[in-house]
Amino acid sequence: MDSRSAMKAVTKKSSLINFDNVGLRINDRWLVRGVDMTISSGEIVTLIGPNGSGKTTTAKLTLGIHKPSEGNISRSTDTKIGYLPQKINMDPSIPMTVIRFMCLVNNLSQEQIEYALEMTKVNHLKNKQISNLSGGELQRVMLARVYASKPNLIVLDEPIQGVDINGEIAIYEIIKNMSKELNAGILLISHDLHMVMASSDRVLCLNGYVCCSGTPKVVVSSTEYIELFGTRASKELAFYTHSHNSVSDESYHADSQHNKAGESP
Numbered sequence: 001m002d003s004r005s006a007m008k009a010v011t012k013k014s015s016l017i018n019f020d021n022v023g024l025r026i027n028d029r030w031l032v033r034g035v036d037m038t039i040s041s042g043e044i045v046t047l048i049g050p051n052g053s054g055k056t057t058t059a060k061l062t063l064g065i066h067k068p069s070e071g072n073i074s075r076s077t078d079t080k081i082g083y084l085p086q087k088i089n090m091d092p093s094i095p096m097t098v099i100r101f102m103c104l105v106n107n108l109s110q111e112q113i114e115y116a117l118e119m120t121k122v123n124h125l126k127n128k129q130i131s132n133l134s135g136g137e138l139q140r141v142m143l144a145r146v147y148a149s150k151p152n153l154i155v156l157d158e159p160i161q162g163v164d165i166n167g168e169i170a171i172y173e174i175i176k177n178m179s180k181e182l183n184a185g186i187l188l189i190s191h192d193l194h195m196v197m198a199s200s201d202r203v204l205c206l207n208g209y210v211c212c213s214g215t216p217k218v219v220v221s222s223t224e225y226i227e228l229f230g231t232r233a234s235k236e237l238a239f240y241t242h243s244h245n246s247v248s249d250e251s252y253h254a255d256s257q258h259n260k261a262g263e264s265p
Helices: 003-010 055-063 098-102 110-119 135-148 165-182 193-199 216-220 223-229 231-237 249-260
Strands: 015-026 029-040 044-048 070-075 081-084 153-157 185-189 202-206 210-214
Touching: 015 055, 029 055, 029 070, 029 185, 029 202, 029 210, 044 055, 044 165, 044 193, 055 081, 055 153, 055 185, 081 135, 098 110, 098 135, 110 135, 110 165, 135 165, 153 165, 165 185, 165 193, 193 216, 202 216, 202 223, 210 216, 210 223
Parallel strands: 044 185, 044 202, 081 153, 153 185
Antiparallel strands: 015 029, 015 070, 202 210
């Protein structure tokens, strides 16, 4: 199924954002071109591809940071976007507790804050300094901050960067729960192909354009995917299917034990 056919197949759902042949050109160079993409309520769409393939550019187009040089982007009138950047730069010398961080932009009640932190399993860290959090703890706090604003379209740029395998599993489970609870569409950028295939409803493979798209099963068997990532990757990922099995608390507790031992997840 090509990208246009895949896009038409999901338009019957509650569409939050639609890309129609979208491209972005900066300084006489096309960063990405010919993108057809629809994100609907309650689904997880993941962008994969090599470095420089246009993943972050597509995310910025989704956020409205860039305007397309060609094509059209249409959004539902009630679309409210939440965003988790790839990294944040915070001055460690500035005192900032988790609760204070949660309130920096949004005017949240104590109940809203604690519910969001509980949902991402970091409520016990609410009085801890942000600068003292491990990588995995900070990502969960960032996800809680996104969740608390109750968006219906969420853009997550490499949410498991710097997180160990137990932390990765737990964070992907949190992301799936966020999508279900908020009925939110999620655009996820990731290099972790195994987790992507287990967690996504649809996958778009970019290489300056959409070279293949569809369900994880369709994408991993496509010629374009095999050319980009190799036959071995395709065979390994053929074992991964779309699954929403719950992750046991052991993964989180194991992550916490790493933190106590001074290891950043």
